[in-house]
Amino acid sequence: MQRLLLDKLIKWKNSPRRKPLILKGARQVGKTWLLKEFGKQFPGGCAYINFDKDIEYKQFFETTKDVHRIIKNLSLACMTPITTDTLLILDEIQACPEALNTLKYFCEDAPEYCVVSAGSLLGLQLTQGFPVGKVDFIEMGPMTFTEFLLANGDEQYVDYLHGIDAIENIPDAFFNPLVEKLKMYFITGGMPEAVLVWTQYKDIKAVEQVLYDILNSYERDFAKHAPHFDVPKITLIWNSLPSQLAKENKKFLYSAVRTGARAREYENALLWLKNADLVKKINKISKPNLPLSAYDDLDSFKIYMSDVGLLRRHSQLAPSAFTEENRLFTEFKGALTENFVLQSLSQNFEVSPRYWAEHPYEVDFIIQRENTVIPLECKAGVNVKATSIKKYAQKYDRETPLIIRLSLRNLSFDGKILNVPLFMIDELDRLIELIVAQIRI
Numbered sequence: 001m002q003r004l005l006l007d008k009l010i011k012w013k014n015s016p017r018r019k020p021l022i023l024k025g026a027r028q029v030g031k032t033w034l035l036k037e038f039g040k041q042f043p044g045g046c047a048y049i050n051f052d053k054d055i056e057y058k059q060f061f062e063t064t065k066d067v068h069r070i071i072k073n074l075s076l077a078c079m080t081p082i083t084t085d086t087l088l089i090l091d092e093i094q095a096c097p098e099a100l101n102t103l104k105y106f107c108e109d110a111p112e113y114c115v116v117s118a119g120s121l122l123g124l125q126l127t128q129g130f131p132v133g134k135v136d137f138i139e140m141g142p143m144t145f146t147e148f149l150l151a152n153g154d155e156q157y158v159d160y161l162h163g164i165d166a167i168e169n170i171p172d173a174f175f176n177p178l179v180e181k182l183k184m185y186f187i188t189g190g191m192p193e194a195v196l197v198w199t200q201y202k203d204i205k206a207v208e209q210v211l212y213d214i215l216n217s218y219e220r221d222f223a224k225h226a227p228h229f230d231v232p233k234i235t236l237i238w239n240s241l242p243s244q245l246a247k248e249n250k251k252f253l254y255s256a257v258r259t260g261a262r263a264r265e266y267e268n269a270l271l272w273l274k275n276a277d278l279v280k281k282i283n284k285i286s287k288p289n290l291p292l293s294a295y296d297d298l299d300s301f302k303i304y305m306s307d308v309g310l311l312r313r314h315s316q317l318a319p320s321a322f323t324e325e326n327r328l329f330t331e332f333k334g335a336l337t338e339n340f341v342l343q344s345l346s347q348n349f350e351v352s353p354r355y356w357a358e359h360p361y362e363v364d365f366i367i368q369r370e371n372t373v374i375p376l377e378c379k380a381g382v383n384v385k386a387t388s389i390k391k392y393a394q395k396y397d398r399e400t401p402l403i404i405r406l407s408l409r410n411l412s413f414d415g416k417i418l419n420v421p422l423f424m425i426d427e428l429d430r431l432i433e434l435i436v437a438q439i440r441i
Contacts, residue, residue: 001033001147002147002151003030003034004144004146005138005140006034006037009021009034009038010038010041012138018111018114019111019134019135020103020115021115021136021137022103022116022122022135022136022137023117023138023140024118024123024126024138024139024277025118025139025140026120026142026277026306027120027121027218028120028191028192028193028214029192029306030143031091031118032091032118035087035089035116035118042086042087043085044082044086045086045087046087046088047074047078047080047087048078048089049088049089049090050091050092051090051092051095051096052095057074058096058098061096061098061102065102066105067102067106067110068109068110071088084113084114086114087114088113088114088115089117090115090116090117091117091118091119093119094119097125103117104134104135107134107135120221121221121276123275123277124225124272139347141307141343141347142343143190143195144343144347145190145340145425147190148181148190149181152198152199153199154181157177157181161424164424165434166434167434167435170421175421178423179421179423181423182423184198185308186308186309186336187204187207187309189308189309189310189311190309190343191211191214191307191310194207194210207309207319211312212313215310215313219235222234222238226272227268230272233269234272236258236261237266240257241279241303241305241311241314242314242315242332244256245315245333246315246333248333250338251284251301251357252270252302254266263299277306278306279303279304279306280303280304280346282301282302282304282342283296283354283355284296284300284302284355285297288366288373288375288396290368291368296354302355304339305339306343307339308339308340311335311339317332336380337380338365340425341365345365345425345428348426348428349368349429351367353365353366353376354366356392358391361387361391361392362388363376363377363388365377369432372402374403374404375403376403376404376406377389377403378407379407379409380407382408382409386405389403389405393416402418402435403418404418404420406420406422406425407419407422415439
């Protein structure tokens with residue numbers, strides 16, 4: 001396995017303004033593995049503490065906020081000298097709120113130590129308040145398609161895609177195999193265990209079991225960690241996601257959760273799923289002006305799952321769709337494709353994507369790159385009829401120097417529309433950079 005986020009962790013380590021780090025992400029996206037791998041970069045190795053298992057270590061943080069005393073106690077208990085050349089990993093830190101609070105004292109009193117923390121449901125704990133400006137954050141998601149290719153031993157395709165320096169058609173010798181591998185990614189998704197099972201054993205049934213087990217573990221978390229009065233509502237929302245995304249208009253409807261359901265009854269349950277990093281929420285915008293957040297329509301939004309493979313499994317779409325030409329991309333009216341695109345956009349663009357709609361038109365995503373707002377439309381196949389994007393471009397002509405269309409068509413640029421094959425989604429920011437000077441955005 002190779003996680004490209006390791007480069008970002010190394011950059012954090014070498015930063016002169018480094019603060020204690022919180023690594024956020026859903027359960028089983030590989031946070032613990034990545035941090036231990038990161039620990040190999042340190043001359044003193046890593047000291048690993050898991051507050052779910054090492055519950056006796058909580059006392060070190062409960063009795064004092066003197067970080068030097070804490071480090072001394074941890075060194076003795078772990079039988080590992082913790083120095084400024086050691087990575088201190090505080091895992092499942094949400095199980096010890098005192099340790100989470102102590103991160104600010106590491107920032108103020110001992111910034112020379114490298115301290116990282118993670119937790120499966122850390123997002124829930126952070127909503128209860130945290131000292132602003134005392135920690136750094138990095139978000140971790142499922143494995144990207146690029147990481148899937150690397151895990152599958154397809155480095156030559158990764159090197160080829162990284163090496164593209166002109167907007168021109170990709171030869172069939174690369175294009176066709178990459179489409180097939182993208183189909184496989186839609187089946188496995190990016191959860192590391194599912195990717196590992198496929199790349200090592202090529203066992204589809206085992207992949208299905210892994211994804212089933214992950215979904216079950218999420219559902220057990222509802223009962224274990226959510227307020228008891230919200231658990232039934234969380235479960236209803238969770239189970240409604242496939243049907244919500246199967247609609248032509250994918251706007252989230254509380255009435256699709258349960259007949260007669262209203263926002264005020266279910267909004268806390270939906271917020272719990274979002275804070276647990278199990279779903280992604282994107283808001284509709286009234287117009288594509290900067291900053292996008294100023295134009296959010298808070299009553300209109302779409303909800304996607306954190307991983308395309310989990311959505312496919314949760315929707316009970318059998319892997320046999322893999323053999324049926326491009327059906328895998330078009331199932332649920334392109335919901336799998338949109339979920340896949342959102343996964344990558346969320347990891348590669350700092351500003352959260354939005355969408356635009358004006359009945360009967362809808363543009364799938366609106367992204368902000370630096371100070372440029374770019375509409376992005378997803379097409380699940382090679383049919384790229386673009387009524388909505390044309391309507392958008394007519395209405396906001398001056399604000400729309402570039403349009404991006406993701407589909408199964410080849411790479412091209414006609415002076416206005418950049419057509420990007422879906423398997424190049426991880427290269428999108430770099431492709432935009434290639435044409436920025438050309439159209440003078």
